[in-house]
Amino acid sequence: MKRQYFLGLDVGGTKVEGAVAELDSQSHSINVFSKKRISCIHNVSEFVDSLATLVTDLLLEAKISIDDLRAIGLALPGTLEPKTSIMLNGNTLFLIGHDVVGMLQKKLNTKTPIVAQNDANLFTLAEAWGGAGKHYAAYKGIPFEDQVVIGITLGTGVGGGFVTMGKILKGAHGSALEVGHIVLQSGGNKCYCGQQGCAETYLSGTAINKTMDSKLLLALATQGSQDVLQFMIDYRINLVQFMSILNNLFNPHYFVFGGGLSSQPVLFEDLKTDLEENIFLSKEYCPEIYINHLGDSSGLFGAMIYAREVIDA
Numbered sequence: 061m062k063r064q065y066f067l068g069l070d071v072g073g074t075k076v077e078g079a080v081a082e083l084d085s086q087s088h089s090i091n092v093f094s095k096k097r098i099s100c101i102h103n104v105s106e107f108v109d110s111l112a113t114l115v116t117d118l119l120l121e122a123k124i125s126i127d128d129l130r131a132i133g134l135a136l137p138g139t140l141e142p143k144t145s146i147m148l149n150g151n152t153l154f155l156i157g158h159d160v161v162g163m164l165q166k167k168l169n170t171k172t173p174i175v176a177q178n179d180a181n182l183f184t185l186a187e188a189w190g191g192a193g194k195h196y197a198a199y200k201g202i203p204f205e206d207q208v209v210i211g212i213t214l215g216t217g218v219g220g221g222f223v224t225m226g227k228i229l230k231g232a233h234g235s236a237l238e239v240g241h242i243v244l245q246s247g248g249n250k251c252y253c254g255q256q257g258c259a260e261t262y263l264s265g266t267a268i269n270k271t272m273d274s275k276l277l278l279a280l281a282t283q284g285s286q287d288v289l290q291f292m293i294d295y296r297i298n299l300v301q302f303m304s305i306l307n308n309l310f311n312p313h314y315f316v317f318g319g320g321l322s323s324q325p326v327l328f329e330d331l332k333t334d335l336e337e338n339i340f341l342s343k344e345y346c347p348e349i350y351i352n353h354l355g356d357s358s359g360l361f362g363a364m365i366y367a368r369e370v371i372d373a
């Protein structure tokens with residue numbers, strides 16, 4: 061059988077990661093042939109040029125041509141209009157209003173389909189398909205297609221995704237699950253979006269860094285330092301309230317966390333016990349909580365899984 065290659069690109073605030081891989085639908089696993097990371101240039105035309113160079117390098121390393129690819133999937137850090145894939149909002153400002161897909165298609169001069177989707181949506185899709193969802197399926201006997209999943213990324217910002225029946229919920233204009241801008245504290249911290257008290261201003265790495273360097277703070281917390289105790293208590297109250305709102309709206313089988321802060325176990329210790337006290341149903345119905353299983357690569361893999369879904373539809 062002819063090999064089915066996909067190329068994924070994951071654009072972050074400071075870096076772009078790319079890979080060429082095959083997706084195994086039987087085992088829900090990903091066979092990577094080439095992988096590379098470059099820094100993100102904050103000028104749209106130079107940025108697209110650098111993406112094209114990255115694509116060429118990845119194809120060279122995987123020893124295939126662009127015509128061997130079934131599709132290219134692109135994970136972008138913002139709200140993408142579902143019909144045009146143009147970024148309508150996001151904290152990576154230089155991408156707003158630009159047709160990155162169209163520009164890349166032109167630059168690569170290819171007929172290979174290119175699709176784009178929000179990075180937190182793709183994180184959730186990848187974890188449900190081939191990460192935490194595989195564990196959940198083995199544990200509860202509920203396969204990917206029947207899982208109801210919320211992904212939350214705690215990094216520079218706070219992102220979210222929702223996957224049900226194997227599909228991403230995009231919303232009318234692509235801003236479904238922009239959970240970072242749920243207001244947790246009326247009249248609270250100012251957010252770049254214009255509101256006050258957004259979840260992102262309490263739960264992101266950027267928010268922690270405003271109090272104290274997040275790595276130092278979490279190291280102190282691990283040592284049981286009294287100085288950071290109150291901060292951790294407040295952080296946890298906000299996180300549980302945030303998850304409780306999402307559970308009331310979507311009632312997932314499980315939450316899966318990604319982003320830089322998800323590698324800090326101290327933030328998640330006994331989180332399920334706290335959440336159990338804050339859900340509408342009795343505690344045996346409390347969603348499970350997972351830390352991502354695919355690490356930094358979930359956005360990238362999600363882009364490939366989504367690209368396949370779009371071209372097969």
Ligand SMILES: [Zn+2]
Pocket residue numbers: 240241251252253254255258260
């Ligand atoms: Zn906001």
